[in-house]
Amino acid sequence: MSLAFYVFLTVLLAVVLIADPVLGRRIMGRLERDVANGVRGARMRAYGLNIVLQWGMTAIFLVWWLALGRTTAEIGLHFHVAGLEWIAVAVCLALTALFAVTTLRASRNPKSLDDVRAQIGRLSALAPHTSAELRRFDQVSVSAGICEEIFYRGLLLTALTALVGLWPAVLLSSVAFGIGHAYQGVTGALRTGLVGLVLALAVVFSGSLPVAMLMHAVLDMVQGRLLRSAVNLEHPEPEAAPA
Numbered sequence: 670m671s672l673a674f675y676v677f678l679t680v681l682l683a684v685v686l687i688a689d690p691v692l693g694r695r696i697m698g699r700l701e702r703d704v705a706n707g708v709r710g711a712r713m714r715a716y717g718l719n720i721v722l723q724w725g726m727t728a729i730f731l732v733w734w735l736a737l738g739r740t741t742a743e744i745g746l747h748f749h750v751a752g753l754e755w756i757a758v759a760v761c762l763a764l765t766a767l768f769a770v771t772t773l774r775a776s777r778n779p780k781s782l783d784d785v786r787a788q789i790g791r792l793s794a795l796a797p798h799t800s801a802e803l804r805r806f807d808q809v810s811v812s813a814g815i816c817e818e819i820f821y822r823g824l825l826l827t828a829l830t831a832l833v834g835l836w837p838a839v840l841l842s843s844v845a846f847g848i849g850h851a852y853q854g855v856t857g858a859l860r861t862g863l864v865g866l867v868l869a870l871a872v873v874f875s876g877s878l879p880v881a882m883l884m885h886a887v888l889d890m891v892q893g894r895l896l897r898s899a900v901n902l903e904h905p906e907p908e909a910a911p912a
């Protein structure tokens with residue numbers, strides 16, 4: 670590997686391990702203050718900033734990757750599935766559908782929503798409250814599905830694999846994904862790291878990054894609906910009919 674490749678990987682790691690966590694905390698802290706102070710449009714601005722940062726940072730590193738003489742095919746940015754990879758794709762799609770159905774059902778279940786409210790923590794400030802915010806949150810979800818997969822399961826996983834081998838790279842990229850979401854707190858970072866591991870395995874066994882992009886986007890979109898229901902709706906239990 671060339672010196673230019675090592676420079677690329679070093680800067681990439683600096684972004685995911687240092688810049689992302691620090692910037693995420695700053696954005697989240699400001700959002701919490703703005704929401705607490707009743708600043709109008711605080712969530713919409715935070716969502717918009719998130720979209721711009723994701724696409725901007727991904728574009729920079731993707732162009733840099735291509736400038737090194739590498740290809741998009743190397744990072745799985747294609748849909749060329751063959752043989753047993755189709756089984757992996759089918760399993761990934763089935764798991765995604767199961768997660769979506771289960772989560773959407775939970776968003777209509779009063780007891781499940783009570784559990785979410787008890788655990789939501791600081792994510793309540795980030796959760797969409799209105800229909801307009803939910804639509805913008807969907808845009809954030811799609812952006813995350815595309816950009817974070819290119820960043821973590823495409824560029825980072827591929828670069829680390831060249832350095833340390835596939836399975837250590839899968840583990841390290843998943844840990845980095847969790848650290849990059851440290852603004853969600855320790856529990857949130859651990860949960861995100863596990864999600865990153867599942868997405869990395871999806872890429873490894875399917876051989877295709879778009880599969881993980883779809884999984885990631887759907888996961889975030891249905892989570893947004895669950896969070897919105899948890900922070901917005903009371904869902905009172907129906908009163909018992911008189912005897």
